[in-house]
Amino acid sequence: MPLPFVGSEALAARKLNRYQLTTRYDMLHWDVYVPRGAVLKPVDKAVAAWLWSGRRAVVAGVSAAALHGAKWIRAEHPAELIHTSRHKTDGIILHSDSLADGEVCTVREIKVTTPARTAFDLGRRWGLPVAVERVDALLQACDLKLVEVRALIDSHPGVRGLVQLRNVLELADHGAESPQETRLRLLYTEAGMRPTQTQIKVFGKWGELVGRIDMGWPEWKVGVQYDGIQHWTDPRQRTKDIDQDAEYRELGWQIVRVGADLLRHRQRMIVARTRAALQAAGSPM
Structure with missing residues (x-):
């Protein structure tokens, strides 16, 4: 059976019998089943919620982002729908938002808010840092322009969260390749030294690509690399990083290299080191 599926439809089509349904599958929502013990991804939860609605709802929020290909959505987050039903169920957040023409598209035969409308919703909820992370992830996944999201503000005057959304759109960036990179960029922005470019390609003397720097200030030749766990545990990756740093120099x-511990516990040190590097390069920051 596909993951997930409507139990009554599977029985009617004789794809399985009731004994198989009750012994091999778990009911996630009313009449919506998944294999027993299955680990559900955000996309699976989105499909399950849509099936629960009788295929009438529009998938929205983080669930829409997942269907559009956004990464870094926590598996434990509930699915989100725009639906008029008054019946609630565990594991699904229901929104009653109105949708204008052109704000719904189809993904995998499922009605989903468009990337622009999805960013519009993500940017209004959950607080500024989380909202920026989610919009960044959607920008990475889709050919979405921030101007498309800004256009929706005029179409929905008075909607809750527009003040935060405007701030999110000023802070969002297509170049963040992880939530940690987003948080690092926000840290610099709060310190008054927002990186002027992300995913900076650096070329050698003969035009060859040396590498790509997560963020930085090309005008001062100061870059910042966020090192995930693989940069410390994979010997080949570590060797590559050392060789690449020598080429950059x-x-x-x-x-400036930043790891998880620094970002979590020693943010002042990150700012101080980066500011020192910028000042040494001649920047007034």
Whole structure:
């Protein structure tokens, strides 16, 4: 059976019998089943919620983002729907938002808010840092322009969360490749030194690509790399990082490396080190 599925439809089609349904599958929502012990991804939860609605709801919020291909959505987060039903169920957040023409598309034969409308909703909820992370992830996944999201503000005057949304759109960036990179960029922005570019391609003397820097200030040749766990545990990756840093230095770049511990516990040190590198390069920051 596909994951997930409507139990009554499977029985009617004789794809399985009631004994198989009750012994091999768990009911996630009313008449919506998944294999027993299955680990559900955000996309699976989105499909299950849509099936629970009788295929009438529009998938929205983080569930829409998941269907559009956004990463870094926590598996424990409930599915989100725009639906008029007054019947609630565990594991699904229901919104009663109105949708204008052109704000719904189809993904995998499922009605979903468009990328622009999805960003519009994500940017209004859950607090500024989380909202920026989610919009960043959607920008990474889709060919979405922030101007498309800004256009929706005029179409929905008075909707809750527009003040936060405007701030989110000012802070969002297509170049964040992880939530940690988003948080790091926000840290610099709060310190008054927002990176002027993300995913900076650095080329060697003969035009060859040396590498890509997560964020930085190309005008001062100061870059920042966020090192995930693989940069510390994978010997080949670590060797590559060391060799790459040497090439960057030969080309006049200063690289500030940041790991999870620094970002979590020593943010002042990150700012101080980066500011020192910028000032050494001649920046007034």
